[in-house]
Amino acid sequence: MAERSTGYADAVAAVARAEGNLDVVSDELFRVARALEGSDELRMTLSDRQIPAARRQQIVEDLLGGRASETTTAVVSMIVAAGRSSDLGGIAREAVEINARDRGxxxxxxxxxxxxxxxxxxxxxxxxxxxxxxxxxxxxxxxxxxxxxxxxxxxxxxxxxxxxxxxxxxxxxx
Amino acid sequence: MSKRLWAAAAVVVAAVALSASAAGAAGETVGSCIFDELGEAQFEGIEGDGFTAVKELKTQYKAGDKHAKELKEDFEKDLEGCLEAPNPIIPEVTEIIWGGAAFVVLLALMKWKLFPVVKNLMEQRTQRIQDSLDDADRERAEAAEVRARYEAELADAKAEAARLVDEARDQAASVRADLQSRAEADIADMRERAAADVEASKRQAIADLQSEVSDIALGAAEAVLGRSLEDPEMQRQLVDDYIARVGADQG
Incomplete structure (x- = not known):
């Protein structure tokens, strides 16, 4: 699972670097992960595979739209659609680490x-x-x-x- | 047997013959004897015989004649001889002769006819008795053998019973010792376990008490802390203390 989180984090970091906002994306991703840890209902809803992926992505976009960068929203939406919302905390920590390493x-x-x-x-x-x-x-x-x-x-x-x-x-x- | 019988018979016959007396042999009564003596009496120096001579002797004796006195005394002895009783056992000689002859004839007949029969019967009886004695001896021997065998078996049985009793006693002693040792071990184990249980209970009670005390103390501390931690200044002070300590420890 750690290896999978690292892979997702590398992909997120690559996207954020391409967008030139890894620092912001990693910070926002960390905050989203913390918010998810603090809400059991939200975490269960986004992890529920009975709910269509499009509906879960819509929830993410409704929650983050206007509050986070488009890159962060897109990345979180992609992770939730992939059914990896439970790994979001690990992915966020890995992304933060990558960002920090990039800056020494x-x-x-x-x-x-x-x-x-x-x-x-x-x-x-x-x-x-x-x-x-x-x-x-x-x-x-x-x-x-x-x-x-x-x-x-x-x-x-x-x-x-x-x-x-x-x-x-x-x-x-x- | 036969020779001894003949010898005894001969001895009896001789004794009878030798002991026979004249008076006894006459077989007459005392009266007839006196009568005969009186009738046939003759005395030296006295005339006549029979009653006349006796009458003359009496006259001369009464006259004091010494010779008549001696004759009178001799005649009285002859008369007193009539008073002697005939031998109740010894018969007359003729009777002895005839009796002996009859005895001999009878003895011969008995020896010829009766003795063999009697002897045969006696021998048969002897044989029966001997057989009975032999049977009795054999049965006695068999009884003795049976008794000896029974006594031997009885002795064996007693020995076996004694051995079984000894064996049972030994086994009982062994079982008793085993049970006793096992009971002692169980008692020791129970005591040890009881002591361990008591010690464990004591430790548990102490631990429970300590836990209870710590819970109470911690509860009180948490209550106090809870009220203190509601103060934002206290929270800020705790973070500041942490920062200072981390910086001091690592600096």
Whole structure:
């Protein structure tokens, strides 16, 4: 599945590069994937093969039309029509990675309980860049389940500073 | 047997003949004996015989004649001889002779006719008795043999019974020892398991208690944190702390 996601991501990156907006497409694709993860109803609807592909594509276009670039909308529509909507999260992460590599940077997925305040994203990127030794693009995911703090994932490395993690450590210490 | 019988008969006949007396042999009564003595009496120096001579002797004796006194005493002894009883056993000689002859004839006849029959009967009886004795001996021997065999079998049976009893006793002892050891092992195992169960229950109770305590403590902490985390400033502070810590750790 990872190999298939990588293939789709390469194709998406190739299209976006051709359109000259890989940076935008990768970011929008990441946001769409996060939105899909947050809505079970939408995810099930787009994954339902009983629904005609044209109808699913129409849903995508209705949702993204005017809110995302045409390239992003077309790419998401193509993925949903191919019946790979469940792989959209992996494809988006791979696309973000490809975009970052193109610019000589790394990608950090940063999960927070609430949206970052002004300036926190830049300071976060700087701190993680200092920690990894190279420049980092951060992709923020709002995840209330972590209760508070931050969980940063850079490649295979996870830096967990969430309240949920600390409570888990406290529970284990008992 | 036959010779001894003839010898005994001869001895009896001789004894009878030798012991026979004159008076006894006469076979007369005391009265006739005295009468005969009186009738035939003759005395030396006295005339006459018979009753006359006795009467004359009495006269002379009463007259005090010493010779008459001696004659009188001798005559009295002769008269007293009439008082001697005839031999109740010994018969007269003639009777002995005739009796002996008849006895001999009868004995000859018996020996010739009766003794062989009697002997034959006796021999048959002896043979029967002997056969009976032999049978009795044989039966006794057989009984003894049967008894010996029975006693041997009885001894064997007793020995076998004793062996079985010993074997049963040994088996019972073995079974008892086995059961006892197994029971002791089971008891030890049960005690060990009970101790393990108690220890496990204790540990589980402690773990449950700790879990309960931690749940309560964590619940309280989460409640407190939940209220604190509703504050945006608190959330911002947590992110800032994270950024500072990551930067400090890696810097």
């Amino acid at each position: 940077r790394s990608v950090a997925e940063v999960r927070t309980a609430v949206a970052l305040a002004d300036g926190q994203a830049e300071r976060m990127a700087a701190a993680l860049g200092a920690a990894t030794g190279h420049q980092v693009d951060i992709k923020v995911v709002v995840d209330p389940s972590i209760m508070g703090g931050v969980v940063a994932t850079i490649g295979d490395e996870v830096i967990d500073g969430s309240v949920r993690h600390r409570l888990s450590q406290l529970r284990d210490s008992f």
